[in-house]
Amino acid sequence: xxGSPCRETRGCPVTPTILEDLxxxxxxxxxxxxxxxxxxxxxxxxxDNVKIAGPAVTVRIADxxxxxxNRALLALKPGDVLVVDMLGDHRHAPVGAVTAAAALAQGAAxxxxxxxxxxxxxxRQTGLPVFARGTSCLTxxxxxxxxxxxxxxVRCGGVxxxxxxxxxxxxxxxxxLSPDAAQDVLAKALQSDAAEPDILxxxxxxxxxxxxxxx
Numbered sequence: 001x002x003g004s005p006c007r008e009t010r011g012c013p014v015t016p017t018i019l020e021d022l023x024x025x026x027x028x029x030x031x032x033x034x035x036x037x038x039x040x041x042x043x044x045x046x047x048d049n050v051k052i053a054g055p056a057v058t059v060r061i062a063d064x065x066x067x068x069x070n071r072a073l074l075a076l077k078p079g080d081v082l083v084v085d086m087l088g089d090h091r092h093a094p095v096g097a098v099t100a101a102a103a104l105a106q107g108a109a110x111x112x113x114x115x116x117x118x119x120x121x122x123x124r125q126t127g128l129p130v131f132a133r134g135t136s137c138l139t140x141x142x143x144x145x146x147x148x149x150x151x152x153x154v155r156c157g158g159v160x161x162x163x164x165x166x167x168x169x170x171x172x173x174x175x176x177l178s179p180d181a182a183q184d185v186l187a188k189a190l191q192s193d194a195a196e197p198d199i200l201x202x203x204x205x206x207x208x209x210x211x212x213x214x215x
Contacts, residue, residue, distance in 0.1 A: 019079070019166075022053045022182060025189045027170050030177075032192060033185050039174035040157035042133050043112065046120055050129040051170040054081040054109035058154045058163050061085065062147030064092035066140035069099060072150045078107030081167040083176075085154035086115035090133055093118035094140045100128045110169060114156040131169055 031038065057080045059072035072082055082103060084094055095111055096119035103111055110129040116136040117123060123130050151163040159176045161167070166182045168175040177185070202212050 018179070018183065018186070019053050021186055021190070022166070022168060023051060024193075025186065026193050026196075027051075027168050027175060028172055029189045029192050030168070030175055030185055033188050034175075034177075034181070037159055037176045037181070039112075039159050039176060041173050043114060043131050043157040043174060044133075045169065045171055046117060046130045046132060046135070047124055047127070048171060050110075052081060052110040052129050053166060053168050054079045056081055056083045056161050056163060056165045056167050056176070058083045058085065058151055058161055060087065060147075060149050060152055060154050061089075061094055061140065062087055063143060063145045064089060064094075064140045065143040065145040065148050066094065067142055067144050068148030068150065069094045069140065070102075071148075073099065073102045073106060075150055076103060076106035076108050079109050080107070081109050081169075082111045083154060083156050083161050083167060084111065084113040084115065085156055085161075086113065090115050091136060091138050092116070092140045093132075093136045093138065095123070095130060095132070096139065097122035097126070100126045100130065104128050110167070112156060112167060112169065112174060129169065131174055 057075050059068055061068045093116045095113055095117040100123050104126060113132040116134050117130055117132040118136055118139055120135045153160060153162050161176050166177050166179060
């Protein structure tokens with residue numbers, strides 16, 4: 001998924017070039033260089049063969065209040081990734097067919113829920129990447145509570161997510177990086193990916209592993 005036009009977040013600007021370069025990286029390669037920012041593997045894509053990168057729009061949902069999700073949808077711009085903090089509620093689904101359709105209408109790149117989703121068949125038909133801990137028939141309600149908020153720091157799968165952080169996701173999982181951290185790791189990850197085909201070819205050719213693997 002390609003990103004939205006350049007926007008300024010914490011530190012360096014997020015440009016389409018940075019986002020395109022990030023989608024060229026194998027996300028597990030980033031795991032060779034960093035230790036922080038990796039969302040719990042319990043939060044997984046409900047679709048297959050996805051790869052996303054985009055700036056975060058965040059929402060904190062208290063007391064299974066669906067109105068906060070609607071407000072967050074209105075804050076989305078093309079290429080954004082909506083990150084939903086359910087404050088530990090893993091029973092009420094804030095994302096379903098209507099929410100996904102609205103996110104797509106806003107141009108969202110993906111939705112990430114630290115909780116569950118619903119309407120899984122319909123979600124898969126939309127093609128919108130949705131990451132969640134699972135699925136449920138129990139949903140949020142129109143309660144108009146006071147504890148929710150949009151575009152505030154949240155937590156998702158044990159990782160702090162600030163508005164404008166870059167959210168990277170594929171079938172392996174999710175990574176959240178500040179634009180500065182993403183820029184710092186980008187060149188190293190691209191270089192590592194470029195070297196991998198030669199390493200694999202040497203292994204399959206029968207070259208002794210002692211001369212290939214770092215020991």
